[in-house]
Amino acid sequence: MEYHFNTLIVGGGPSGCACGITLLKGGRDCCIVDKYAFPRTKLCAGLFTAKSQGCLQSVLGQAVYAEAMRTAMMSKENTFSLFRGMKPLVTCNLTNTSEQPVALRHSDCHIHLVNRPVLDNFLIRHFVSLGGFLIEGDAVKDVDFAGKVVTLASGTIVRYDNLVAADGATSMVEKALVRHDGTFAAKGNSALCLEINVDREDYDANGVNIYFDIVKGSYAWVFAKGEKVCIGLVKLPWQKNNDVQRTMLDFCKDLGVKNMDKYPLRGAMLPFGNMMPRPVWGGNVYFVGDAAGLVEPLTGEGIYYALQSGQYAAESILEGGTERYLGKVAYLHSLISKGRYYQSLLEMKLPSRFFFRHAPHHRRFISYFYLTQIEHASLDSFWKIMWKYKRQK
Numbered sequence: 001m002e003y004h005f006n007t008l009i010v011g012g013g014p015s016g017c018a019c020g021i022t023l024l025k026g027g028r029d030c031c032i033v034d035k036y037a038f039p040r041t042k043l044c045a046g047l048f049t050a051k052s053q054g055c056l057q058s059v060l061g062q063a064v065y066a067e068a069m070r071t072a073m074m075s076k077e078n079t080f081s082l083f084r085g086m087k088p089l090v091t092c093n094l095t096n097t098s099e100q101p102v103a104l105r106h107s108d109c110h111i112h113l114v115n116r117p118v119l120d121n122f123l124i125r126h127f128v129s130l131g132g133f134l135i136e137g138d139a140v141k142d143v144d145f146a147g148k149v150v151t152l153a154s155g156t157i158v159r160y161d162n163l164v165a166a167d168g169a170t171s172m173v174e175k176a177l178v179r180h181d182g183t184f185a186a187k188g189n190s191a192l193c194l195e196i197n198v199d200r201e202d203y204d205a206n207g208v209n210i211y212f213d214i215v216k217g218s219y220a221w222v223f224a225k226g227e228k229v230c231i232g233l234v235k236l237p238w239q240k241n242n243d244v245q246r247t248m249l250d251f252c253k254d255l256g257v258k259n260m261d262k263y264p265l266r267g268a269m270l271p272f273g274n275m276m277p278r279p280v281w282g283g284n285v286y287f288v289g290d291a292a293g294l295v296e297p298l299t300g301e302g303i304y305y306a307l308q309s310g311q312y313a314a315e316s317i318l319e320g321g322t323e324r325y326l327g328k329v330a331y332l333h334s335l336i337s338k339g340r341y342y343q344s345l346l347e348m349k350l351p352s353r354f355f356f357r358h359a360p361h362h363r364r365f366i367s368y369f370y371l372t373q374i375e376h377a378s379l380d381s382f383w384k385i386m387w388k389y390k391r392q393k
């Protein structure tokens, strides 16, 4: 088999689909190739922020977006709680108007949680319904960057004018490019995440809960998600913890999860602020989403960055070029650098001591910070955030 497409997208996750759907709407032919057949499993806590919702809406249009949310939304939670170790620190009720920023008071301040395999399947099927060509269950094995040709595991040959690497944290395209061009700067090491989804009868929880100090310098989470509770943790690449599985099992034991043998631990890599400095190559190769290291390291949020960078890459292909993409993606780099700054403060003794001492007494500020900085995107400095918070009270 041999094909030729204007754009070949490797990976059918949110970054690949956002790119493919935007290209098709712009009148370009394109193909997505994914190593798995959809619906495929995908390890993800599924926290779907307001900025992810806004981006997906702009990719799909209002009516299809509403259908996607009806299909994939698992729950809408209203509490956001922080813990230090197993000890509660503070709980914010984000739907309580007295805790909301004035500017957001008329918006939906719930925390939205989606089922990723279901959402990804919806997006890929929508791509196909718009006329996109999908090759599923066949992995990219080799890329010839000079000849602009990709070889799949089945032996199929796909020629391209533009190549979009949307193949996740362990990107095969990135590895092939580093082999081809030793000067290409890859992204840094990724963090390791472990996750299980337990039945409510084995462990019950409310809202979105973040546990600091379970893993040094990062966090563990417990998200109530429909009929399940999602429990997981992140180990940063530079933190020493040789037995992260033990840490996860101890955490589940401390929570009181029953029948742990029903839930084998599953792991996946997550880029953690170590983004690719120039996620383009040679005028026709684009890196998007996790493949480009676009994950915000304070929260581990990646869905927004995947959708947005996929859309940006498609717009740049339609408008003519990789330099345009670099300009657009600089905004995502700034948001990620800001998250990296806050995350590094949490790793420092004094700032983290300050945070843990004051957080319990500033519930409204934590709600304000969460809703304005994490649910919605903002490049404001910490002092500007404080000033805005004080001024609106």
Ligand SMILES: Cc1cc2nc3c(=O)[nH]c(=O)nc-3n(C[C@H](O)[C@H](O)[C@H](O)COP(=O)(O)OP(=O)(O)OC[C@H]3O[C@@H](n4cnc5c(N)ncnc54)[C@H](O)[C@@H]3O)c2cc1C
Residues within 6 Å of the ligand: 010, 011, 012, 013, 014, 015, 016, 033, 034, 035, 036, 042, 043, 044, 045, 046, 047, 048, 049, 138, 139, 140, 141, 166, 167, 168, 169, 171, 172, 193, 194, 195, 232, 268, 269, 270, 288, 289, 290, 291, 295, 300, 301, 302, 303, 304, 306
């Ligand atoms: C445990 C965990 C929890 C997370 N929780 C959240 C959260 O709550 N909220 C949030 O916003 N983000 C979260 N993230 C991050 C988020 O899941 C990712 O940032 C997001 O999935 C990135 O999308 P993507 O399209 O770039 O890559 P992916 O979704 O990883 O898609 C990559 C696709 O490429 C395909 N592929 C890979 N190699 C090849 C190949 N050689 N050939 C063909 N296809 C290939 C894969 O099969 C896959 O379908 C979490 C991540 C993890 C690991």
